[in-house]
Amino acid sequence: MKKVLLAQPIHKSAMEFLKQHAEVVLIKEGNLDDLKKHLVDSYAVILGTSIKFTSELMDVAHQLKIISRTGVGVDNVDVKAAMQRGILVLNTPEANSLSVAEHTVTLICALAKQVVYLDDQLRNNNYGARRQYLPVDLEGKTLGLIGCGRIGVMVAQKCIAAFGMNVIAYDPLLRTAPDGIFLNESIENVFKEADFISLHIPLIKSTRNLIDEKLLSLMKPSAFLVNTARGGIVDEKALAEKLKNKEIAGAALDVFSIEPPDIDNELLTAENIILTPHTAALTQECTARVAMEAVKGVVDHIHGKIPKFVYNEEGVS
Numbered sequence: 001m002k003k004v005l006l007a008q009p010i011h012k013s014a015m016e017f018l019k020q021h022a023e024v025v026l027i028k029e030g031n032l033d034d035l036k037k038h039l040v041d042s043y044a045v046i047l048g049t050s051i052k053f054t055s056e057l058m059d060v061a062h063q064l065k066i067i068s069r070t071g072v073g074v075d076n077v078d079v080k081a082a083m084q085r086g087i088l089v090l091n092t093p094e095a096n097s098l099s100v101a102e103h104t105v106t107l108i109c110a111l112a113k114q115v116v117y118l119d120d121q122l123r124n125n126n127y128g129a130r131r132q133y134l135p136v137d138l139e140g141k142t143l144g145l146i147g148c149g150r151i152g153v154m155v156a157q158k159c160i161a162a163f164g165m166n167v168i169a170y171d172p173l174l175r176t177a178p179d180g181i182f183l184n185e186s187i188e189n190v191f192k193e194a195d196f197i198s199l200h201i202p203l204i205k206s207t208r209n210l211i212d213e214k215l216l217s218l219m220k221p222s223a224f225l226v227n228t229a230r231g232g233i234v235d236e237k238a239l240a241e242k243l244k245n246k247e248i249a250g251a252a253l254d255v256f257s258i259e260p261p262d263i264d265n266e267l268l269t270a271e272n273i274i275l276t277p278h279t280a281a282l283t284q285e286c287t288a289r290v291a292m293e294a295v296k297g298v299v300d301h302i303h304g305k306i307p308k309f310v311y312n313e314e315g316v317s
């Protein structure tokens with residue numbers, strides 16, 4: 001049987017399915033020594049986000065044919081190096097969309113209603129915080145999407161259906177707007193007009209620190225920023241400064257440029273921000289879906305079938 005290496009535990013159902021088709025080796029998450037040891041004769045590796053899969057690791061993996069990511073993003077995989085070695089990189093672009101969209105909408109609601117702040121005030125015997133009149137209604141507010149793919153559209157649909165929000169978006173890859181969304185030719189205009197800005201783009205060279213001091217300066221003082229995409233998209237120092245000076249109303253982040261974030265990251269001490277530890281896709285249901293999709297791609301390849309989601313298909317012969 002082909003050897004499949006798990007760089008972290010996966011859902012029990014996916015593990016049991018995989019064991020029916022392959023020899024499975026599970027290493028302790030983050031253990032590079034064990035990873036290198038078992039990569040030597042592994043046919044496939046199933047990878048989360050804790051390992052940076054570099055060209056050096058691929059050089060150890062003489063029999064490796066598949067790198068399967070349990071998620072959408074492949075920024076922790078050297079895709080170019082994989083292409084050069086004929087290694088397919090798989091991801092699971094559909095399995096986590098619903099969960100990430102729900103988490104995004106939850107953060108939007110929490111910001112609008114000041115849930116975290118008011119909870120803290122009540123626990124500290126400040127019942128009078130209710131008279132600060134900080135919460136805002138979502139009805140009629142404008143949601144600005146940066147990136148209008150599967151997750152972005154789901155967020156828009158939920159915000160329109162539940163709250164009657166207006167939705168504008170910037171996505172240079174789209175020529176026609178999805179239903180209910182107004183496409184804008186300028187990212188600057190979205191930052192100027194939106195009451196809530198939600199990021200839904202991959203982390204690539206052109207998007208690293210895309211949301212910088214210049215764009216953040218265009219936001220309304222009453223506007224909020226939400227990021228459930230990738231941490232490196234936002235200039236965290238610039239955002240921390242805007243929050244500290246109360247130049248924007250607040251932010252909510254599920255992702256960080258360094259994960260876990262450094263203890264001296266200024267965002268950790270900002271008062272008007274909600275932080276979650278990259279958990280948008282880690283619901284009980286989504287964890288099972290993502291693991292099964294990642295496993296199915298590997299099993300399909302073992303049996304000579306083309307996996308459903310191949311990220312670098314065009315570059316591998």
